[in-house]
Amino acid sequence: MYSAKVLNHLENPRNVGQLADATVVGTATNPVCGDSLHLYLKLADGRIAAASFTVQGCPPSIAAGSALTEMITGLTMEAARKLTPEDVTHALAGLPRNKEHCSLLAIDALRSALAQLPKDML
Numbered sequence: 001m002y003s004a005k006v007l008n009h010l011e012n013p014r015n016v017g018q019l020a021d022a023t024v025v026g027t028a029t030n031p032v033c034g035d036s037l038h039l040y041l042k043l044a045d046g047r048i049a050a051a052s053f054t055v056q057g058c059p060p061s062i063a064a065g066s067a068l069t070e071m072i073t074g075l076t077m078e079a080a081r082k083l084t085p086e087d088v089t090h091a092l093a094g095l096p097r098n099k100e101h102c103s104l105l106a107i108d109a110l111r112s113a114l115a116q117l118p119k120d121m122l
């Protein structure tokens with residue numbers, strides 16, 4: 001069963017869609033379940049000024065993308081780099097054990113985006 005926070009993100013997902021003026025786009029695909037997530041980041045003044053996502057995947061991957069975009073908006077790149085899948089799962093008040101990798105999908109997309117940035121932006 002999903003937590004109230006997961007259900008809230010499913011009923012009202014935040015920051016869905018492409019960011020037209022994204023600075024960078026991160027992509028992650030889970031090779032086992034096939035779910036994939038794109039994370040769009042707009043950077044300004046050394047911080048993540050805006051974030052959005054698109055996903056083809058299971059309900060928890062939607063919730064994870066939604067929660068992640070809320071978590072990272074306003075963060076420095078250094079702070080964003082330190083986030084873990086457990087942080088996303090925690091923000092969702094937990095996930096069923098067989099769905100914990102959905103948080104990893106969101107974090108992998110974040111890491112993909114950050115890996116594309118030049119070192120002086122990190």
Ligand code: FES
Binds near residue numbers: 033035059061102105
């Ligand atoms: Fe694989 Fe959700 S079941 S990301």
